[in-house]
Amino acid sequence: MDAIVAENLERRFGDLAAVKDVSFTVGEGEVFGFLGPNGAGKTTTINMLCTLLRPSAGSARVNGFDIARQRSEVRRSIGLVFQDVTLDQYLSAEQNLRFHAYAYGLAAAEYEPRMERLLRLLELWERRKAGIQEFSGGMKRRLEIVRGLLHHPRVLFLDEPTIGLDPQTRHAIWQYLAGLRRRERLTVFLTTHNMEEAEICDRIAIMDHGTIVAMDTPPALKARVGGEVIRLKAPDNAVLLRELREVYRLDAVLDDDHVQCTVAGGQEWLPRFVRESRQPLLSLSMRGPTLDDVFLKITGTAMRQESAEPLAMMRRYRGRR
Amino acid sequence: MRNEFLRGLWVVAYREWVRLLRDRPRMISSLAVPLFFFGIIGAGFNRAIGGLAPGVDFVQFLFPGIVAQTVFMTSIFSGLSVVWDREFGFLKELLVAPISRFGIVCGKVAGGASLALMQALVMLLLSPVANVPVTAPLMLTLVPLLALMSLSVASLGILIASRMHSQQGFQLLMQLLILPMIVLSGAFFPLNKAPDWLSIVAKLNPFTYGVDSIRQAFLAHMAGTQAAGAASPLSVAVLGHVMTLWNDVLIVGACGAALLVAAVWAFTRQE
Numbered sequence: 001m002d003a004i005v006a007e008n009l010e011r012r013f014g015d016l017a018a019v020k021d022v023s024f025t026v027g028e029g030e031v032f033g034f035l036g037p038n039g040a041g042k043t044t045t046i047n048m049l050c051t052l053l054r055p056s057a058g059s060a061r062v063n064g065f066d067i068a069r070q071r072s073e074v075r076r077s078i079g080l081v082f083q084d085v086t087l088d089q090y091l092s093a094e095q096n097l098r099f100h101a102y103a104y105g106l107a108a109a110e111y112e113p114r115m116e117r118l119l120r121l122l123e124l125w126e127r128r129k130a131g132i133q134e135f136s137g138g139m140k141r142r143l144e145i146v147r148g149l150l151h152h153p154r155v156l157f158l159d160e161p162t163i164g165l166d167p168q169t170r171h172a173i174w175q176y177l178a179g180l181r182r183r184e185r186l187t188v189f190l191t192t193h194n195m196e197e198a199e200i201c202d203r204i205a206i207m208d209h210g211t212i213v214a215m216d217t218p219p220a221l222k223a224r225v226g227g228e229v230i231r232l233k234a235p236d237n238a239v240l241l242r243e244l245r246e247v248y249r250l251d252a253v254l255d256d257d258h259v260q261c262t263v264a265g266g267q268e269w270l271p272r273f274v275r276e277s278r279q280p281l282l283s284l285s286m287r288g289p290t291l292d293d294v295f296l297k298i299t300g301t302a303m304r305q306e307s308a309e310p311l312a313m314m315r316r317y318r319g320r321r
Numbered sequence: 322m323r324n325e326f327l328r329g330l331w332v333v334a335y336r337e338w339v340r341l342l343r344d345r346p347r348m349i350s351s352l353a354v355p356l357f358f359f360g361i362i363g364a365g366f367n368r369a370i371g372g373l374a375p376g377v378d379f380v381q382f383l384f385p386g387i388v389a390q391t392v393f394m395t396s397i398f399s400g401l402s403v404v405w406d407r408e409f410g411f412l413k414e415l416l417v418a419p420i421s422r423f424g425i426v427c428g429k430v431a432g433g434a435s436l437a438l439m440q441a442l443v444m445l446l447l448s449p450v451a452n453v454p455v456t457a458p459l460m461l462t463l464v465p466l467l468a469l470m471s472l473s474v475a476s477l478g479i480l481i482a483s484r485m486h487s488q489q490g491f492q493l494l495m496q497l498l499i500l501p502m503i504v505l506s507g508a509f510f511p512l513n514k515a516p517d518w519l520s521i522v523a524k525l526n527p528f529t530y531g532v533d534s535i536r537q538a539f540l541a542h543m544a545g546t547q548a549a550g551a552a553s554p555l556s557v558a559v560l561g562h563v564m565t566l567w568n569d570v571l572i573v574g575a576c577g578a579a580l581l582v583a584a585v586w587a588f589t590r591q592e
């Protein structure tokens with residue numbers, strides 16, 4: 001059985017469509033990622049799948065349960081880590097977890113051992129009696145991951161999971177999730193605008209302006225870029241650009257003080273170009289395609305730029321809510 | 322517990338208790354404020370005003386009002402806890418848990434109301450200072466009355482909170498609605514001696530009947546007074562009819578039921 005099946009999901013806020021005609025299937029045990037800039041509709045999609053928002057149109061099933069008609073069955077079978085903290089600031093770490101266990105109707109024999117194991121793994125065991133107010137951002141996020149896994153969910157939703165986590169903790173979490181995936185067939189659904197995080201997914205759906213613009217495995221997506229990304233710099237970039245376009249028929253563009261192009265079989269092409277070209281080169285570099293390049297290729301806009309500029313990001317976010 | 326309503330009810334109510342016990346400042350302030358009212362107003366006016374009815378001085382009159390006011394304040398704050406939960410994100414954890422929304426609302430109401438009832442009982446420890454005897458028969462009447470009132474007011478708090486998205490909004494509403502409701506309820510002065518406009522406004526205020534029910538219970542159990550009956554100058558009369566304890570209970574209960582239904586409706590249809 002598939003873990004998630006979404007069919008033509010749509011969500012409007014007033015006359016603004018945050019999510020339009022989104023369809024996808026996530027297999028059991030798969031790690032599936034939504035990649036896209038802020039405001040692309042990733043969180044809105046998660047909120048619909050976890051029964052917080054009702055779809056304006058379309059339908060979805062999570063673990064075989066309809067998200068509109070079998071809400072409590074859906075809720076029982078999923079774990080969630082939201083983008084913002086959803087812990088009770090007035091309780092201790094342990095009390096937060098116990099509250100969760102009570103709310104999900106777990107028996108003590110069921111959750112106590114798992115709670116200890118998870119707390120130790122995420123290095124929170126010593127601090128379990130402390131109040132949440134004393135926790136750092138990373139500790140809160142780790143605690144939320146413990147909580148999200150406490151009731152043995154079959155699908156774990158992670159909304160921008162690694163914000164505020166250091167690389168070691170991130171690694172430990174992914175290792176543990178990989179283990180759960182093997183042992184319990186846990187399915188992970190995550191949203192991210194972080195390219196490295198997207199790399200660990202089995203499959204990625206790229207979202208922009210509320211729709212899925214591409215969906216495939218990371219290598220297959222990168223193959224769409226059509227080769228290696230080569231960056232060159234010459235004393236006169238304009239001449240270099242013209243040569244690449246006219247002689248080599250490449251779709252070269254000027255990017256800052258470099259000329260950039262994508263070449264299939266770049267490993268062979270580059271030495272040949274260096275031999276043949278009359279251009280004195282000041283610098284050259286070649287790399288394999290990244291998901292950034294994929295996003296740029298498909299949507300025509302860069303994603304990283306946007307996340308680097310908080311103001312532009314906010315403007316976009318505001319405009320799209 | 323298998324039932325999603327009952328589980329929601331108890332985990333949410335339980336959390337209200339755990340939270341209060343961990344929040345010392347709130348615990349202290351919710352007891353200090355009524356003490357302050359009682360101490361200052363009581364001491365300030367008692368000698369100046371003297372007896373209000375045969376055998377009832379001002380402090381004895383005021384004490385039931387202060388108890389009612391304590392219940393009101395604490396219960397209405399259960400609404401603030403919903404706003405807090407929304408602001409700090411915890412409401413999301415509740416909303417995605419496999420518990421029914423109806424259970425969550427009832428848990429908030431029950432949690433807030435039971436805290437208020439607890440607080441009212443603590444206030445009763447002051448009864449010797451007010452020279453108001455607290456007897457077993459009085460308690461048998463008083464506890465159900467206080468419970469009914471705290472459930473009704475907690476429902477009002479949740480109803481307001483379902484539409485509020487910030488603490489500032491809730492605080493503003495406190496100033497505009499809650500304070501007038503308390504002051505214009507006859508908790509602090511007898512309505513029969515108030516000017517007409519004031520007494521009309523007070524009689525439109527449902528909380529007036531909550532206060533009256535509690536005061537009637539106290540006065541009926543005070544030895545040597547006939548202050549509770551129709552002849553008493555302390556009774557609340559509406560259009561010439563003197564309210565009995567049962568009339569008051571009916572009004573508070575009807576308002577409470579309507580508020581609870583409205584609160585459930587408002588809370589369950591939010592997204």
